[in-house]
Each structure stands twice: as C-alpha cells, then as structure tokens.
Amino acid sequence: MNTGPMNASGSDRFDAAIRAHHAAALGSLSPRVQAQLAQRRNAALRGQARADAARPHRLRYAAAGFAALCALALGLRFQPSPSESANAVPSAIAATATAPAGAANTTLLDEDPEFYAWLASADARLVAME
Numbered sequence: 001m002n003t004g005p006m007n008a009s010g011s012d013r014f015d016a017a018i019r020a021h022h023a024a025a026l027g028s029l030s031p032r033v034q035a036q037l038a039q040r041r042n043a044a045l046r047g048q049a050r051a052d053a054a055r056p057h058r059l060r061y062a063a064a065g066f067a068a069l070c071a072l073a074l075g076l077r078f079q080p081s082p083s084e085s086a087n088a089v090p091s092a093i094a095a096t097a098t099a100p101a102g103a104a105n106t107t108l109l110d111e112d113p114e115f116y117a118w119l120a121s122a123d124a125r126l127v128a129m130e
Contacts, residue, residue: 118124
C-alpha cells in the first residue's frame with residue numbers, strides 16, 4: 001500500500017539495507033559454497049532438475065516394498081498349511097467316532113432328542129423346501 005512519497009523512500013531504504021546484508025553474507029561464504037550455489041542457480045535457470053531429486057522417491061518405494069514383503073511373510077507364517085488343516089479334520093472326526101458313549105465329548109445334538117424328533121416331523125420338510 002503505497003500512499004505517498006514518504007512510504008516510497010522508506011521502502012527504498014529497506015531495500016538498500018537488505019541488499020547490503022545480502023552482500024555481506026555473500027562475502028562471508030567460502031569459495032566452494034559460492035561455486036555450488038552458482039552451479040545450482042545455472043541449472044535452475046536452464047530447467048534442469050537436481051540429481052538428488054529422485055532419491056527420496058526411490059527410498060519411499062523401497063520402504064513400501066519392504067513393508068509389503070513383511071506383511072506377506074507374516075500372513076503366510078500365520079496361515080495354516082494345507083497339510084495341517086487336512087490332518088486336523090479327520091483327527092477330530094476320528095476322536096468323536098472312537099469316543100465311548102459315556103464320555104464327556106458328547107455333542108449338543110447327542111443330548112437333545114427333540115432335535116431329531118423335529119427332523120422327522122412334517123415341518124422339517126417344509127423348511128427344507130423353502
């Protein structure tokens with residue numbers, strides 16, 4: 001908001017002070033840093049990207065791939081193998097088939113004769129047809 005000549009001279013003084021600080025800062029830089037800054041400025045003016053610009057993306061992709069690999073390994077580790085699941089079912093069936101009649105391994109259906117009576121009723125056939 002430039003409302004008069006007084007503000008214009010104030011901004012000129014501010015601009016001159018900032019330029020003086022910038023010149024003092026450049027004078028205190030080492031020649032190596034000045035050369036690097038000049039190279040980067042020239043590359044930016046030509047539109048060239050920095051060589052380091054692609055590295056963070058590569059690192060992110062590598063980290064994401066490693067996380068996916070670990071998740072897959074954990075999933076496969078905790079998933080039961082087909083041989084374990086195939087062996088578990090027949091052994092459970094064999095255990096119930098060989099259990100004596102008075103054993104504590106009786107199922108709920110063995111204890112509920114009304115269920116079998118319901119299966120023999122006419123209502124069971126109607127429910128099965130639905």
